[in-house]
Amino acid sequence: MSSAASSVSAAYDTVLRRNPGELEFHQAAKEVLDSLMPVVERHPEYLDAGILERICEPERQIIFRVTWMDDAGRVQLNRGFRVQYNSVLGPYKGGLRFHPSVRLGTIKFLGFEQIFKNALTGLPIGGGKGGSDFDPKGKSDAEVMRFCQSFMTELHRHIGAETDVPAGDIGVGGREIGYLFGQYKRLHNRYESGVLTGKSPAWGGSLARTEATGYGTVIFAQQMLKTKNRSLDGARVIVSGSGNVAIYATEKAQQLGATVVGLSDSSGYVYDPDGIDLELIKQIKEIERGRISDYVARRGGRAELRTSGKVWDIAREEGGADVALPCATQNELDENDVRSLLDGGCAAVAEGANMPCTPEAVELLHQNGVLFAPGKAANAGGVATSALEMQQNASRDTWTFDYTADRLEQIMVNVHEQCAQTAEEYGKPGDYVLGANIAGFTKVADAMLALGVI
Numbered sequence: 001m002s003s004a005a006s007s008v009s010a011a012y013d014t015v016l017r018r019n020p021g022e023l024e025f026h027q028a029a030k031e032v033l034d035s036l037m038p039v040v041e042r043h044p045e046y047l048d049a050g051i052l053e054r055i056c057e058p059e060r061q062i063i064f065r066v067t068w069m070d071d072a073g074r075v076q077l078n079r080g081f082r083v084q085y086n087s088v089l090g091p092y093k094g095g096l097r098f099h100p101s102v103r104l105g106t107i108k109f110l111g112f113e114q115i116f117k118n119a120l121t122g123l124p125i126g127g128g129k130g131g132s133d134f135d136p137k138g139k140s141d142a143e144v145m146r147f148c149q150s151f152m153t154e155l156h157r158h159i160g161a162e163t164d165v166p167a168g169d170i171g172v173g174g175r176e177i178g179y180l181f182g183q184y185k186r187l188h189n190r191y192e193s194g195v196l197t198g199k200s201p202a203w204g205g206s207l208a209r210t211e212a213t214g215y216g217t218v219i220f221a222q223q224m225l226k227t228k229n230r231s232l233d234g235a236r237v238i239v240s241g242s243g244n245v246a247i248y249a250t251e252k253a254q255q256l257g258a259t260v261v262g263l264s265d266s267s268g269y270v271y272d273p274d275g276i277d278l279e280l281i282k283q284i285k286e287i288e289r290g291r292i293s294d295y296v297a298r299r300g301g302r303a304e305l306r307t308s309g310k311v312w313d314i315a316r317e318e319g320g321a322d323v324a325l326p327c328a329t330q331n332e333l334d335e336n337d338v339r340s341l342l343d344g345g346c347a348a349v350a351e352g353a354n355m356p357c358t359p360e361a362v363e364l365l366h367q368n369g370v371l372f373a374p375g376k377a378a379n380a381g382g383v384a385t386s387a388l389e390m391q392q393n394a395s396r397d398t399w400t401f402d403y404t405a406d407r408l409e410q411i412m413v414n415v416h417e418q419c420a421q422t423a424e425e426y427g428k429p430g431d432y433v434l435g436a437n438i439a440g441f442t443k444v445a446d447a448m449l450a451l452g453v454i
Ligand code: NDP
Pocket: 168, 169, 170, 171, 172, 213, 240, 241, 242, 243, 244, 245, 246, 264, 265, 266, 267, 327, 328, 329, 330, 352, 353, 354, 379, 380, 382, 383
C-alpha cells in the first residue's frame, strides 16, 4: 500500500475507533476520505501536518439537556447538540435540525459535510451543525416556543456572530428561528442580528434565503445538464420531500420550464402528471403545516396519492423522468431507486438534501453515466445565502430580492465550475463527487497549514 493509501486508511480507522456506532458519520467520512487519495499523493505536506485526522475531529462537541413544559403541564426532556467542527475559514456555520432521529452521529455527519460545502461557496465561513431529538410535528406553537427558549438558554453561551452562527434545517424554519432569536436577545440584552440566519426579512433576515437551497440545487442541475447540451426546459422532474428545499426546488424547476410530477413526505407521495400546483403545496406545507394527502384531496384532477413505494417509482411506472432531486433526508435513494430512474431515462440527479443517495446508489449512477451532484455542492446555495445574510447584518443593510438571487446564482455557477474543473484536473471529468471533495478539502487544508498546529 502506498503511503497516501495507508494514511487515508489510518484516518478512517481512527474515525471508526473514536466514533463507535455513528454510521452516518462513518459513511460521510469514508466518502470524503476515499476521494482524497490523489490529493495527498500530490501534497505530502498535508500528511506531515496530520490534516486528515485533524479534519475528521470536531474542534468542540456540546451536548446538553433540554427540559420544557408541554401544554398539559407535563415535564418533557430532549437532548440538544452543537458540533463546532472547523473554524479555519470563519465562524462555525450550519443549521439546527429538530427531528426525533437526531443523534450525535447525525450532527457529526452533517457538520463534517458542512466544512467542505462552506469552503466551496468561497465565503468566509467555517463548518458546524446542531439540533435536537425534539419533534416539532404535532406540537402547538406555544410548545415549540417553550422548547426553543429552553434550547437557547443553554446554546446561547456557545454562539455569536463572530463565533458560531446557526440556521435552520429539517424541522427548523422561520417560526423556530424567531423563537430562538427572541430568547438569545432576551438573554444578552443586545440586538445581535448576525447570531442566527434564516430570520424573517421583517426583522433582519435576507430576502431569497427561504428560496436559496432549492433554487441553488436547480441552478446546479441546470449547469450540469448544459455540459451535455440539455436543459430543464420541457424536462419531467421528480422531487422528494415537500419541505423548504423541495418546495423551492420545485418553484425554480418550474420557472425554468420543467414539469415537476412528484413530491413526497414521510407518509407517502403524490404523482401529479399535470405538474405540482405550487401555491397549493405552499399553503398546505408552509402555512397549515399539513400533509401531502391534504394536497391530493384538494388538488383534484389527475393527482394521485400513493402510500406504498417511493416517489422514485414514478420514473419506472409513469412514463419516465429526466431529472431527480432528492430533497428530504439522508439515505432516501438507494440502488433499487436508481434502477427505477434508469428505466425512466433519468439524465441527472442533484442532491438538495444532505447525503440522500446511498454509496451504492451513487456508484450505480456513475456506472451508468448519469450526471450526479453531491449535496455538499448542489445544496450549498442555502448556506451561501446565509453568509449573504450575515454580510447584510454586519453592514446594517438590506438587499433586494433580485440582487441577492443574482449573487446566489453567480455563487452556484462558481461552485459548479470549481467542481468540474477540479474533477478534470484530477483526471476524472464529470465526477462531481471527486471535484467537490477535493476542491473543498484543499481550501480548508491550506488554511489549516497556514494557521499552524491549533
Ligand atoms: P423540512 O423540515 O422543511 O422538510 C423536510 C422534508 O423531508 C419534509 O417533507 C419531511 O416529511 C421529509 N422528511 C424528513 N425526514 C424524513 C424521513 N426520515 N423520511 C421521509 N421523509 C422525510 O427540511 P428542509 O427542506 O430544510 O431540509 C431537507 C434536506 O435538505 C435535509 O437533508 C437538510 O439537511 C437539507 N438542507 C437544507 C437546507 C436549508 O436551507 N433548509 C440547506 C442545505 C441542506 P415530513 O414532514 O413528513 O417529516
